Amino acid sequence: MTVLYYNCSEIIQVEDAGRIYKRGEEMKDVAILHDAWMLVSDGKISAIGEGSYEHLNFEESINMKGQKLMPSFVDSHSHLVYAANREDEFAMRLAGKSYAEIAAAGGGILNSAAKMQLASEDELLEAAKSRLDALIKMGTGAIEIKSGYGLNQSAELKMLKVIRRLQAESPVSIKSTFLGAHAIPEAYKGKVDDYIDLVIDEMLPAVVEESLADYIDVFCEDGYFNLSQSMRVLEAAKAYGLPAKVHVNQFNSLGAIKPMVDLGAVSLDHLEVMNEEEIKYLAESQTIATALPGCSLFLDIPYTPGRQLIDQGAALALATDLNPGSAPSGNMALMIGLACSQMKLRTEEALVAATLNGAAAMELSEELGSLEIGKWANFIVIPSEFSMASIPYHMGHNLISEVYLKGEKVV
Numbered sequence: 001m002t003v004l005y006y007n008c009s010e011i012i013q014v015e016d017a018g019r020i021y022k023r024g025e026e027m028k029d030v031a032i033l034h035d036a037w038m039l040v041s042d043g044k045i046s047a048i049g050e051g052s053y054e055h056l057n058f059e060e061s062i063n064m065k066g067q068k069l070m071p072s073f074v075d076s077h078s079h080l081v082y083a084a085n086r087e088d089e090f091a092m093r094l095a096g097k098s099y100a101e102i103a104a105a106g107g108g109i110l111n112s113a114a115k116m117q118l119a120s121e122d123e124l125l126e127a128a129k130s131r132l133d134a135l136i137k138m139g140t141g142a143i144e145i146k147s148g149y150g151l152n153q154s155a156e157l158k159m160l161k162v163i164r165r166l167q168a169e170s171p172v173s174i175k176s177t178f179l180g181a182h183a184i185p186e187a188y189k190g191k192v193d194d195y196i197d198l199v200i201d202e203m204l205p206a207v208v209e210e211s212l213a214d215y216i217d218v219f220c221e222d223g224y225f226n227l228s229q230s231m232r233v234l235e236a237a238k239a240y241g242l243p244a245k246v247h248v249n250q251f252n253s254l255g256a257i258k259p260m261v262d263l264g265a266v267s268l269d270h271l272e273v274m275n276e277e278e279i280k281y282l283a284e285s286q287t288i289a290t291a292l293p294g295c296s297l298f299l300d301i302p303y304t305p306g307r308q309l310i311d312q313g314a315a316l317a318l319a320t321d322l323n324p325g326s327a328p329s330g331n332m333a334l335m336i337g338l339a340c341s342q343m344k345l346r347t348e349e350a351l352v353a354a355t356l357n358g359a360a361a362m363e364l365s366e367e368l369g370s371l372e373i374g375k376w377a378n379f380i381v382i383p384s385e386f387s388m389a390s391i392p393y394h395m396g397h398n399l400i401s402e403v404y405l406k407g408e409k410v411v
């Protein structure tokens, strides 16, 4: 089936020269076509251009009536599969308890883990599906989802199986990440190395055996896993062919940036706390730097130094970190707004970070993340009265009138 979308006042392609990400200065360039059309064959973009479309062959044509097309958002870091929301803990925090006190009282990740161990695969799938439907309406067309609330082998595998089922049933492109080392289970307090042994010797081989993960992740942080424990997990996974996407430098710098870049991490995520040397090292590497501004907003912690990273040449991505404890919003338009208002990005830079560079952080940017020939027709439609600048300006307000994934209208 070949469909022509015509009469678009703009098609914001983001990229038009096949680059798989943009870094530094390049992030200011967003390719835009005016008075434009796009031809979609079997879900993929087969032609795109400005002005006359008389020469094209198509079976169906859709008049976009002056609206604007842009790529759907790519959320390259989320914890979408979880058992329960944690409003109660939020209320505790508002009543004066710190994140550490809530965790010490059995809250935090361990609270999510306890509920996860009780939930069935079907219950988790249904809850995740309804969350994902809400994200699709807000323009998310690809998402990475982590395990990490299981913290034992059967619950971690259960989470990963739910992610694989979502992948099979959803029009959204999904990548799966094994985050067995997300927090220290109660039984392993004071015996963290033993838990790392369990992750490496038992959980990881089982995950690989069933092909349940595309990536490995670790929470490398004081009170969680130190640098050498984190590196052990990442290196073991690398030997199985699982590349790294890692939680680092959220509250402290443990010196992880250089060894993880050198290991070939696809992305390093969080990065709220970085010294000059780390910014420079990451900015000059092939690793995507992923900022999670929703987490900074919710926890009231510093924002990732996105401006400095881009000025030093980094390929920066934006993601939501959607999770029940520290980042309950999956709204990518809000992340773009925060990146502009708090991290001092330009609109163009934030848009590149939320689309093409996010796709690169999931190794999907050869098939999505921009509107270019050969890529999936994953796009959102915004009414003609809005512009690219309206997205950060409206701070998460949903401006989207229609969403298409793989050429199918889903909203």
Ligand SMILES: [Zn+2]
Residues within 6 Å of the ligand: 077, 078, 079, 247, 321, 323
């Ligand atoms: Zn996270």
